[in-house]
Amino acid sequence: MSVYIIAEAGVNHNGSIEIAKEMVDSAKAAGADCIKFQTFVSKNIVSKNAKKAEYQQQNTAANESQLEMLKKLELSFEEFIELNNYCRSKDIEFLSTGFDFDSIDFLSSLNMKRWKIPSGEITNLPYLIKIAKLNKPIILSTGMSTMEEIKDALEVLVKYGAGEITVLHCTTEYPTPYVDVNLSAMNTIKQELNVPVGYSDHTKGIHISIAAVARGATVIEKHFTLNRKMEGPDHKASLEPIELKEMVNAIRNTEVAIGDGNKIPAGSELKNIVIARKSIVANRCIKKGEAFTEENITVKRPGNGISPMKWFEVIGNIANRDFEEDELIDL
Structure with missing residues (x-):
C-alpha cells in the first residue's frame, strides 16, 4: 500500500x-x-x-x-x-x-x-x-x-x-x-x-x-x-x-x-554477476595429467567458471586436458 x-x-x-x-x-x-x-x-x-x-x-x-x-x-x-x-x-x-x-x-x-x-x-x-x-x-x-x-x-x-x-x-x-x-x-x-x-x-x-x-x-x-x-x-x-x-x-x-526485505540479487544486477565475480583459471600453461596446485591456478574475472569458493575442491585434481594461461579451469 x-x-x-x-x-x-x-x-x-x-x-x-x-x-x-x-x-x-x-x-x-x-x-x-x-x-x-x-x-x-x-x-x-x-x-x-x-x-x-x-x-x-x-x-x-x-x-x-x-x-x-x-x-x-x-x-x-x-x-x-x-x-x-x-x-x-x-x-x-x-x-x-x-x-x-x-x-x-x-x-x-x-x-x-x-x-x-x-x-x-x-x-x-x-x-x-x-x-x-x-x-x-x-x-x-x-x-x-x-x-x-x-x-x-x-x-x-x-x-x-x-x-x-x-x-x-x-x-x-x-x-x-x-x-x-x-x-x-x-x-x-x-x-x-x-x-x-x-x-x-x-x-x-x-x-x-x-x-x-x-x-x-x-x-x-x-x-x-x-x-x-x-x-x-x-x-x-x-x-x-x-x-x-x-x-x-x-x-x-x-x-x-x-522493497520486500528478501536479500536476493536484483533483476537489474543479474547481468553483472559474470562481470564482477571471479572464477578459477590457469595461472600458467597446465599440461594434461598435471595436478592443480596453488601455484598453477589462480582467481580472475569473469565469473562464468568454477567459483573460487570451490578452491579446495579443485586443488589436487588432475587436469583432464591442456590449459592455456588465464583459461577457465574445468574438471
Missing part, C-alpha cells in the same frame, strides 16, 4: 477561496493524494484574550489578537462546499480538520472519507468523543504529547466507535528544529500501541519526510504554500509547489526502494 501523502494547505489560502483553489491545483499537480484545510468558526475556538504563538507573532501583524488573526483566515461553510466540489472535479481527496463542533457537524455533511485530529485536540475529551462517533478512519497528530496522553486518546476513540486509527508523530513548532524531530518516537508508537504510524512534518525542506518513510511511515503530512513570502502564520514553514512535487517524487522512489 502506497504512503498516503497529505498536502496541508491549512490556512495558507489567507481566507481567499481563489487562492485555496490554486492550492488544490498545485497539490494535484505535485501528485499528493489529498489536500487538507482547516475548518473553524473563530469565535468558537479562541477567546478574545488568547495570545498568538511566538511563530504567529513573528509572521503576522504584531498588534492583533489570535482571534483577529484567525478571523482573517476563516473560510465560510459555503466556501468549503465549493472547495469540496472543486477537489472532486480535480480528482484529489478533500480533507479538512474541524476545530469546533459546528465545523465538525458541517464537515460530516460532506461525507469525508476520513477525519484528521490535530495535535491541540488530543486532550479534548468531548472533541475526541464527537469525532469517534462518526465511525470513520482517523488520523491523529500527537505534537506536544506524551505516550500516556496518546494512549488515553486512543482508548477514548476506540471506545466510542472510531474506525482504523493512524497515529502521526509530530513536533508542534514551526519550523521544527532538527534536534527536536525524534523520528525514533514514531517507531516507539508503532511498537507500543500496535497502530499504523506516520509523520506530520513541520521541518524545513523535504528530507525528514523521506527519512520518516524509510522508517515505516504510512502517512506523511506536510504544509505547503503558493509562496513562502506571503503574509500569514504558516507560510514560512511550508513548501512551495515545486518542493512539494519533489517531496512526493522522492517519497514514491523511497517506498519502491524499501
